[in-house]
Amino acid sequence: MVAGTLAAVVGLVVLALLVYVVVLYNSLVRVRNNVDRAWANVDVILQQRSDEVPNLVNTVKGYAAHEKTVLEEVTRARAHLTDARGSPAALAAASAELSAAFTHVFAVAEAYPQLKASDNFLALQKRISSLEDILADRREFYNDSVAIHNTRIQEFPDLLLANQMRLTPREYFKAEGAARAVPSVKP
Amino acid sequence: MSGEGLDSYPWGALLVGLALIWGGGWLIRWAWRHLRARRTFQDVATAKVRSAAVGPVELRGRIVADPRDDPVVSHLTGKPCAAIEARLDRVLPPRRLGDREEQVRLEPIWRCDVVSFGLDDGTGTMRVIPKGNPLPMEQEEKWSGSFGRGGLPSLKAHLKRRGVVVDPKWPLRYSERRIDEGTEVQVIGTAIRDEHATTVEGNAALIVVPEGRVQFMVLPLQQATGLVTRGGLAVLLAAGLLGVATIGIGILFVLAN
Numbered sequence: 001m002v003a004g005t006l007a008a009v010v011g012l013v014v015l016a017l018l019v020y021v022v023v024l025y026n027s028l029v030r031v032r033n034n035v036d037r038a039w040a041n042v043d044v045i046l047q048q049r050s051d052e053v054p055n056l057v058n059t060v061k062g063y064a065a066h067e068k069t070v071l072e073e074v075t076r077a078r079a080h081l082t083d084a085r086g087s088p089a090a091l092a093a094a095s096a097e098l099s100a101a102f103t104h105v106f107a108v109a110e111a112y113p114q115l116k117a118s119d120n121f122l123a124l125q126k127r128i129s130s131l132e133d134i135l136a137d138r139r140e141f142y143n144d145s146v147a148i149h150n151t152r153i154q155e156f157p158d159l160l161l162a163n164q165m166r167l168t169p170r171e172y173f174k175a176e177g178a179a180r181a182v183p184s185v186k187p
Numbered sequence: 188m189s190g191e192g193l194d195s196y197p198w199g200a201l202l203v204g205l206a207l208i209w210g211g212g213w214l215i216r217w218a219w220r221h222l223r224a225r226r227t228f229q230d231v232a233t234a235k236v237r238s239a240a241v242g243p244v245e246l247r248g249r250i251v252a253d254p255r256d257d258p259v260v261s262h263l264t265g266k267p268c269a270a271i272e273a274r275l276d277r278v279l280p281p282r283r284l285g286d287r288e289e290q291v292r293l294e295p296i297w298r299c300d301v302v303s304f305g306l307d308d309g310t311g312t313m314r315v316i317p318k319g320n321p322l323p324m325e326q327e328e329k330w331s332g333s334f335g336r337g338g339l340p341s342l343k344a345h346l347k348r349r350g351v352v353v354d355p356k357w358p359l360r361y362s363e364r365r366i367d368e369g370t371e372v373q374v375i376g377t378a379i380r381d382e383h384a385t386t387v388e389g390n391a392a393l394i395v396v397p398e399g400r401v402q403f404m405v406l407p408l409q410q411a412t413g414l415v416t417r418g419g420l421a422v423l424l425a426a427g428l429l430g431v432a433t434i435g436i437g438i439l440f441v442l443a444n
Contacts, residue, residue, distance in 0.1 A: 031230050034243075038232070041240040137238035137310070144232030152230075 024161055028152065035149045035170050038142040039088070042173060045138055046081065046095060049131045053078040053098075056124050060105060063115035070101075070108050077101040088142075088173045095135070102128055139173050146170045204440025211433030218427035224404045225414045225423065227375050237310035244378040247408065248308030250370045255314065259301050261365055262342040263328050269304035269370075270322055273363035275342065277353075278331070293360065297351055304366065306374060315374055320403045323372070323410075324364035331360050373411035376403040 057071050077098040084090040106125060109115050116122075150169045153162035231245040239246065250269040252258050261268045276293035302322060305312045332338035335355030342361065346353055353359070406414070413419045 027226060027230060034231060037240070037242060041238075044240075045238075134238040137235040138240075141232050141234050141238070148230060148232060 021161070024158060025165075028158065028162060028165060028167065031145075031149050031152050032167060035142070035145045038138070038145040039173075042135070042138045042142050045131055045135045046091065049098070049128065049135065050078050050081055052124060052128055052131070055120075056102075056105060056128070059118065059120045059124060060109065060115065063118065063121075064108065064112050067108050070104050074098070074101040074105055088171045092139075092173050099132065102132075142173050146172050200440050200443060204437045204443075207433050207437030207440060209437075211430045211435075211437060214426055214430030214433060218423045218430060220404075221414060222423050222427075224375065224406065224411075225419065227404075228373065228411060228415050231375065233373075235310045236306065236308050236313045239313065239378050241378050241380055243375075245373065245375045246306055246308060246313065247373045248306045248371070249368075250366055250372055251305040251307045251312060251368055253301075253303045253314060254305050254312050260341065261363060261367075262339050262345070262361070263330060263363060265341065267368045268326075268365040269368050270302045270324060271363055271365040272298075272300050272302070272324060273361070273365075274298040275346075275353075276360045278358040278360050296353060296359075297346060306372070313378070315376070315405070317403065317405065320405075322366060322405050323407050324366055325370075325407065326367055327362070327364045329360070329362045331358070333358055371408035372405050373408055374405050 053074055057074060060067065060071060077094065077100070081091070081094040081098055084094040109121065149167075152158050153167045153169065228245065231243060233245050233247050234240070236246060236248065252267060252269050259268055259271055260266065261271065262273065274295065275297045276295055279292040279294055282292060303314060303316045306315050330339065333356060334343045334353055338359070339361060343353070414423075
C-alpha cells in the first residue's frame with residue numbers, strides 16, 4: 001500500500017515535471033517567434049518608407065531641380081539602407097540617416113512655395129511622417145520583445161532549456177552616435 | 188463528516204461530493220486560464236494601436252464606445268458605456284405548485300447584448316470583438332418597479348420606438364451588467380484586418396478577436412498588473428492547489444457514498 005502510494009506520488013511528480021518542461025519549451029519558442037515577428041514588422045515599414053524615396057525625389061525635382069546635393073543625400077541614404085539589411089544595429093544607423101535626409105529635403109522645400117503647396121508633396125510629407133511614427137512604435141515594440149527574450153533565456157531555470165535550444169541574446173534596434181538623433185518630420 | 192452521517196444522508200453526501208468536484212474543477216480552470224494569461228502578458232510586448240500588426244497582440248488602453256456602432260447608454264445611470272448585457276422581465280404573480288409556493292416568476296420582455304467595444308490608447312482606436320468570450324463587466328445593477336411610476340424613462344422610450352408593448356402597471360425587473368467608458372484594461376488576442384472599419388488615417392482597422400490557439404482576454408489594468416507580480420502567481424498556484432484538494436475531497440465523498 002505504502003509502496004503503491006509512493007509510486008503514485010513519484011509518477012505524479014515526474015508527470016508534473018514533464019508538463020512543466022513542455023510548457024517552458026513552448027513558451028521559449030513563442031518568445032523567439034515574437035522577436036522574429038516584431039523584426040519582420042519593423043522591416044515592412046522600413047521598406048515602405050524606402051519605397052517613397054523615388055516619389056519624393058521626382059516630386060522635388062519638378063520644382064527644385066538644382067537642389068542636387070539634398071536629392072543625392074536621400075538617394076544615398078536609401079542605398080545604405082538596402083546594403084544594411086540583416087543587422088539591426090547597421091539598419092538602425094542607415095534608417096536614422098534616411099530620416100535625417102528626409103528632414104533636409106523638407107527643410108529645403110520651405111524655400112520653394114510652389115513645392116510646399118504641391119498636393120503631391122504634401123501627401124508624401126504626410127505619408128512619410130506617418131511611417132516615421134509607426135516605425136518609432138514598432139522599434140519600441142521590437143526592443144521590448146528583445147528585452148523579454150534576452151531576459152527569459154538568461155533566467156533560471158529557463159536558461160537550461162534555452163541552452164539546449166541554442167537560443168542566443170538578440171540585438172536591439174538601436175541607432176548609434178550621431179545617427180541617434182532621429183529628426184521628427186511633420187507636415 | 189463521519190461514516191454514520193454519510194449513511195444517514197447518502198444522496199446529500201453524493202451531491203456534496205459532486206459539488207466539490209465541480210467547484211474544484213472550476214477553480215483549476217480559473218487558475219490555469221489566468222496562469223496562461225499571466226505568461227502571455229509577460230511574454231508579449233505591449234503594442235500601440237497606431238502601429239499594431241496583424242497577429243497576436245497585447246494592448247493597453249481605455250475602453251470607449253465601438254467606433255462602428257451607435258453610442259450605448261446605460262438605462263440606469265444615463266452614462267455612456269462600451270459593453271452591456273441588459274434584460275427586462277415582467278414579474279408575474281407567484282403560482283402555487285402543490286405545497287410549495289414559487290417565489291418569483293419572470294416573463295422576458297426584452298434583452299440586449301452589446302459586447303464589442305473600442306480600445307483607445309492615445310494613438311488610435313481599435314475595435315475589440317470578444318466573440319463570446321467573457322468580459323470584465325464589473326458594474327452590475329438591478330432595478331424593480333413599473334414604467335407607470337416613472338421608472339427607466341430612456342428604456343421606456345427605447346421600447347416604444349421598437350414597438351414593444353409594456354403595460355405601465357406591470358411590475359418589472361431590470362438588470363444590467365456593463366463596462367463603463369474610460370475603464371482601463373489590458374487586452375490580448377489576435378489582430379485581423381477589417382476593411383469596413385476605419386481607425387488610423389482611413390486605413391483598414393485592426394480587430395482583436397480570439398483565433399486559433401491565441402488566448403483572448405480582457406482584464407482591468409489593475410488586475411492585469413497584479414497578475415504578473417509574485418503575489419499574483421502565489422494566488423494562482425494556491426487556487427490551483429485548492430482546486431486539486433477540493434476535487435480530492437469531493438471524490439472521497441462520492442466513494443464514501
